[in-house]
Amino acid sequence: MLPSRTRQHPLVIASNRLPVRFRVDRDRIEVRPSAGGLATALGAVRGDALWIGWPGTVVPERLRADATKRLAKGNFVPVFLSANEEQDFYNRVCNDTLWPLLHYFGDRLRITPEAWQRYVNVNERFADAILEHSGPDSRVWVHDFHLMLVPAMLRRRAPNLSIGFFLHTPFPSSEVYRLLPAREEVLRGLLGADYVSFHVGDYARHFRSSCLRILGLDSQPDAIEVDGRRVGIGVDPIGIDTAGFHEVLADPETARLVTQLEEQYAGRKLVLGVERLDYTKGIPQKLLAFERLLERDPAKAQTVTMLQVLVPSRLESPEYVQQRDEIELLIARINGRFGQPGQTPVEYLHRDISKQGLVALYRRADVMMVTPLRDGMNLVAQEFVLCQAAPGPPSRWRGSLLLSELAGSAQVLPGAMLVNPWNADGVVERLEAALELDVSERRRRLETMAKRVEALDSKRWADGFLTRLGRFSRRDRRRKPPPEVEGEVRERLLRRFARARSRSILLDYDGTLRELEPHPDLAIPTREIRALLRQLAALPDTDVHIVSGRRRRNLEQWLGALPIHLCAEHGYLAREPGGEWQTLLDLDLTWMRPIERMLRRVAADVPGAHVERKSCSVAWHYREAEPEYGSWRARELLNDLGQHLAGAPAEILQGHRVIEVRARGVDKGVYVRHVFPDGKEPTHFVIGLGDDRTDHDLLDALPSGSIAGHVGGLLPSTRAGGGARDHVHVLGPGEVRELLRDLAAAVTEPTAARATS
Numbered sequence: 001m002l003p004s005r006t007r008q009h010p011l012v013i014a015s016n017r018l019p020v021r022f023r024v025d026r027d028r029i030e031v032r033p034s035a036g037g038l039a040t041a042l043g044a045v046r047g048d049a050l051w052i053g054w055p056g057t058v059v060p061e062r063l064r065a066d067a068t069k070r071l072a073k074g075n076f077v078p079v080f081l082s083a084n085e086e087q088d089f090y091n092r093v094c095n096d097t098l099w100p101l102l103h104y105f106g107d108r109l110r111i112t113p114e115a116w117q118r119y120v121n122v123n124e125r126f127a128d129a130i131l132e133h134s135g136p137d138s139r140v141w142v143h144d145f146h147l148m149l150v151p152a153m154l155r156r157r158a159p160n161l162s163i164g165f166f167l168h169t170p171f172p173s174s175e176v177y178r179l180l181p182a183r184e185e186v187l188r189g190l191l192g193a194d195y196v197s198f199h200v201g202d203y204a205r206h207f208r209s210s211c212l213r214i215l216g217l218d219s220q221p222d223a224i225e226v227d228g229r230r231v232g233i234g235v236d237p238i239g240i241d242t243a244g245f246h247e248v249l250a251d252p253e254t255a256r257l258v259t260q261l262e263e264q265y266a267g268r269k270l271v272l273g274v275e276r277l278d279y280t281k282g283i284p285q286k287l288l289a290f291e292r293l294l295e296r297d298p299a300k301a302q303t304v305t306m307l308q309v310l311v312p313s314r315l316e317s318p319e320y321v322q323q324r325d326e327i328e329l330l331i332a333r334i335n336g337r338f339g340q341p342g343q344t345p346v347e348y349l350h351r352d353i354s355k356q357g358l359v360a361l362y363r364r365a366d367v368m369m370v371t372p373l374r375d376g377m378n379l380v381a382q383e384f385v386l387c388q389a390a391p392g393p394p395s396r397w398r399g400s401l402l403l404s405e406l407a408g409s410a411q412v413l414p415g416a417m418l419v420n421p422w423n424a425d426g427v428v429e430r431l432e433a434a435l436e437l438d439v440s441e442r443r444r445r446l447e448t449m450a451k452r453v454e455a456l457d458s459k460r461w462a463d464g465f466l467t468r469l470g471r472f473s474r475r476d477r478r479r480k481p482p483p484e485v486e487g488e489v490r491e492r493l494l495r496r497f498a499r500a501r502s503r504s505i506l507l508d509y510d511g512t513l514r515e516l517e518p519h520p521d522l523a524i525p526t527r528e529i530r531a532l533l534r535q536l537a538a539l540p541d542t543d544v545h546i547v548s549g550r551r552r553r554n555l556e557q558w559l560g561a562l563p564i565h566l567c568a569e570h571g572y573l574a575r576e577p578g579g580e581w582q583t584l585l586d587l588d589l590t591w592m593r594p595i596e597r598m599l600r601r602v603a604a605d606v607p608g609a610h611v612e613r614k615s616c617s618v619a620w621h622y623r624e625a626e627p628e629y630g631s632w633r634a635r636e637l638l639n640d641l642g643q644h645l646a647g648a649p650a651e652i653l654q655g656h657r658v659i660e661v662r663a664r665g666v667d668k669g670v671y672v673r674h675v676f677p678d679g680k681e682p683t684h685f686v687i688g689l690g691d692d693r694t695d696h697d698l699l700d701a702l703p704s705g706s707i708a709g710h711v712g713g714l715l716p717s718t719r720a721g722g723g724a725r726d727h728v729h730v731l732g733p734g735e736v737r738e739l740l741r742d743l744a745a746a747v748t749e750p751t752a753a754r755a756t757s
Contacts, residue, residue, distance in 0.1 A: 008135030152192030239456030389450035415445030500685035617662030669701030
C-alpha cells in the first residue's frame, strides 16, 4: 500500500458524486447537504467514514484549496474534474455508453473510443485518493458504474485492502454486455473487489454469466475464483430510509397538504407518476397507456386524473430537452382530446417538490404508476407503499401499486400489480383493475408490501453489505497469494538461477507455457516456444522438463525433436531426450471402458464437447460448448461420475473446462519424485511452473529449496509437503515465456561479458 500522508479512516466510501449540492458563483462557493438516496442510505454507517467523490461541477483551480477545506469539515474529499474530463468521463462514457448499455438501450449506445482513456484516468485518480486515506484495517466501499475499474486498481497496489463494490443499476445479460468494447477490462475491474453486490438475483446471475462467457471463469452462486482469490457475489436490495419517512409523515405540514389534496381531488381518483427525467423511466409509454384508457372509456376523463411529477434532470443535454418536449406534447395532446373547461385529465409538474409535498401525494394517490422500461431498483415504489400503509389520516387503505416487471422493485414487492410497460393494452387492463380494486384486496396487498419495505430499510442494507464484505475479505486474507515475479523478487530469482552450478526447469504445457485454446489440438507450440525451450536446454548443466497431462503422441509430435525431457498423462509416461517412453506405474485400468462410454454419451448431447482417451485416463472437454450449458452439464457429470466410480481405483480431476478421470496414484508428483528421488543438492536450482489444480501435485513434490511458480489464479495448496519452497506468482503464459527468456539471459549474458573482457 502507498504510504498514507493523511489520517487513515476505518471506512472509505467512494462514489461519482459527493452527497452535497456544490455551487460556484464567480469567487464564491456554496456547499449544501444533499438529500440524495445514497447519502440517506449510508447515513447509519457514516460515523467516522470518509466520502470521496466529485463535487458535481467544474471548480476553478483558484478555488480548489478553499473547496477542499470546506468539504473536509463534513469528512468529504473532492476529486476535481476539468471541463474536458467532465465531458469525456461523465457525459461521453458514463452517460452515453455505460448508462444505456446497463439499461438495455442499445439504440442509444454511443461509443467514443478516445473518451475511454479519460474514464480510466479518472478511475485512477479516485484510486489514488482512496489509497491516500486508507490504512491496513480500512474498508473501502465503491459505488456504481462510474468507478468500475477502481477495485482492481486498488487491489494491484494494496493487495490486502478490504474492498466492496455495489452496482446501483441493472447488470444486463451477457448478450447485451458484450457490446461494450472494454468488456474484459470492466469485468476484471469489478473482480478486484472482495465482494461485488447487486440489487436482485437476476443482475448477479448476468454478471456471473458474463464472467463465464467473456473471461472463461466458472462460478458458484455466491462466489467466483479469480487470480487466486475468492470474490463474493451477493444480492443486497437497497431500501428507503423508513425512519425518515415516518418523521415526514408525522409532520403537521404533511397533514395540511394531505387535507388540501383531499379537497382538490374530491370525487376524483388520482393516478400518480413521480419520475426523474430520463428515457429509462418510460414516461411516454405510460402517458400513451393512459390515453388509451380514456379512448376506451372517455367518461373516465371526468372521474380520473393523472398527475405526472417530472423531476428536472440533465437539461443541459439537448437529448434530454427533447425528451421533456416529447412528454409535454403528449400531455398537451391528451388534454386537448379529452379535457373540458375546468377539467384536465393529465396534470403536470416539472420541478422539485418538497418531501412533505411528495409524501402527501403518496398518501392521496389511488394508483401509483411506476412503469420504467428498465430500472435497477426504483425506490419510488417503496416510498409509496410505506406512505400508504402508515397510520394516520386518511385512515382507509386507498392505493394500488402498478409496477413494471422490468424494475428491480418487482422482485422485492410481492403485492404489486406487475405490468410490461411495452404492452399498452396490458397496462390499460391492469390500470382499470387497479382503479376498481376493492378495499380488502388493496389492504392485503399493501400490508404484504409494507412488511417487505420495513425489512429492506436502507440502514439494514448498508449494515448487511458491510457485514458480508467483512466475511469475504477476512476469508481472502487467510489465502494470501504468492508475490508477483517483479522488481526485487525477479532480480533475486535471476541471480539465484545464474549462480547455480546446475539447474532443472519443470513446466506444465497448457495454460502455463502455451495459452489455452478452444480445442486442445489447436495449442501447437509456436516457433518462439520451440526456440525458447532449445535455448534453455542449451544452457550449461541445465535440463528442461515438460510435465503435461497430454497424450504422449502430442508431446512426441510437437516437442520430441527438442533436447528436453517429456512427461505425458500426468506422470504415467516419461522419456528422456531422444529416448524411449517408459511407464512409471503399474495400474488397474478395468474401469476405463465403461467411463469412456458414459463420457461419450454426454458429449453427444452437448454440442462442442468431445472426449479424449489416454493411456490411463479419459477426459471430457467442453471449452467449445455453449458456456452456461456446458458448465451445467459438467456439474451433472461430476455427480454421475462420483456414483459410477465408487470403489474404483480412479479419481476425478477438474481443469480448465475439462473433466478428466484418471487412474488413482497417477499424478505429476510421481514424475517429480522420479527425477529427484533423493532431493536436490544445495547448489542445484529447481523451478516448477503450473496453472491448474493438477499442477499442485507437481509443485507440492518439488524438493526443499525449489521455486514453486503459480501461474494465473493458482494458489499454493494447503497440503504441500516436502520442505520449504519459495512460492511466486506469474500472471499468464506470456509472462512465463518472458521469465524464461530472462532466466536464459541471466546465464548467457554474464558468460559473454567474461569472454570479451
